[in-house]
Amino acid sequence: MEHLDSFIYSAEDGGFSAAARRLGLTPAGVSKNVARLEANLGVRLFRRSTRKLNLTEEGEQLLREVAEPWHRIQDAMAVVRQGANRAAGPLKVAMAPAVGRMHFVPMLAEFRRRYPEVLPDLHFDNRQVDLIAEGFDVAIGGGVELPQGVVARELARVRIVLAASPDYLARRGTPMHPDDLAAHDGIARRSIRTGRLQVLTLRDDAGRVAPYDPRPVAVLDDPEAMAHAAAAGLGIALLPAPHAGPLLADGRLVRILPDWYAETGPLFLYYSNRRLLPAKTRVFVDFVLERFRELGLAAHFAG
Structure with missing residues (x-):
């Protein structure tokens, strides 16, 4: 399991050092775990250089196949450990820069007051992220083709x-x-x-x-x-x-x-359709829907 942990985190975070921080290991320990996984599989999963770590074709295929089931297992174990109603841990959210700054950043203080154990990790980007492959818990945006494994809640017509x-x-x-x-x-x-x-x-x-x-x-x-x-x-x-x-x-x-x-297409809140949705994701989704309703933001987006 630790070999797969090291591979998935290294692939998602772009390097052994970032994965090591999440796993509480040394970069050398993460690199060794990945090397052992490669030896067991008989293929190279990463192309290594002094500056960058890139997935090989075999590495990309493995990540596509194992990342989502692995995250489901991790979430299920976290729910059992923490209790289904405890919202805690980092929450990785993708959103468009201007809309995020204007409407979602002002919500953070109240969200943190309610859920102090959740750490919002906001990524501001106009591109359309791959929610599952890139390890996001939530994405906020519009005009995205709905991939398998993702559900959308409409926030507003734009x-x-x-x-x-x-x-x-x-x-x-x-x-x-x-x-x-x-x-x-x-x-x-x-x-x-x-x-x-x-x-x-x-x-x-x-x-x-x-x-x-x-x-x-x-x-x-x-x-x-x-x-x-x-x-x-x-x-x-x-x-x-x-x-x-x-x-x-x-x-x-x-x-x-x-x-x-x-x-244009509506503004949506996207998240995984995992049966065991982590509490941190569930409370964030409910909080945003509530604030949109209370603040009348749907009318603002509709001009």
């Missing part, structure tokens, strides 16, 4: 709104209809997942649709950066409501064509 700076509108005029957008500069967004420019269609509550086709003057892959580029007067941007909100509130951005918007 509306995408049109905005530009007062300076830009003073120089170029304010569009009064979606057809007017073709004569304006636009800030385009590239999908991190596909690498292609996002193509969005505008709609209104009456069911009408219209193309969104301003002339691109810049391409960005981060909605917070797009909001600040628009505030700097670069052009018109289609922005998720939570990213546009603070700049609309302080006047750096002005919403245009307010009856028109685009839609």
Whole structure:
């Protein structure tokens, strides 16, 4: 078991030293455990260098096959040791940077007050993480294809709104209809997942649709950066409501064509569908759902 522990933690944490800290061993001890596992299997699991530890093809295959069952066994043993209702230990959470800073970081003090034995370990990243392979307990995001072994709880519907700076509108005029957008500069967004420019269609509550086709003057892959580029007067941007909100509130951005918007996938809370869900994960999921409801955050994300 300790050989498998050392392999999985080294693969997930990217090195023997990080795995050693989690296991309470020395890096040399972890390396020796992995070497013994390799000897037993008759294959190399890692390509070792002075700077980096990379999985071989056989190592990647083994990690895919054993990581999830191994985590289930570890969770089951932890539940038995700690009691099903005791929330404790590190909680690894992935979330988008801007949304995380604005909405989830302010929740941490209350969460820690309720559950002082849980250690939130937040990872801020716009990419879509592999919840199970990368060892996350929870991920918060949208537009993710639901892989096997993962469930999703909807937090909010996200509306995408049109905005530009007062300076830009003073120089170029304010569009009064979606057809007017073709004569304006636009800030385009590239999908991190596909690498292609996002193509969005505008709609209104009456069911009408219209193309969104301003002339691109810049391409960005981060909605917070797009909001600040628009505030700097670069052009018109289609922005998720939570990213546009603070700049609309302080006047750096002005919403245009307010009856028109685009839609994207909902904001979800993702976690494993393990039958023995660790208490730390369960209480975090329940806490976030409760705070979203109490603070009315779903309406904020809907613009």
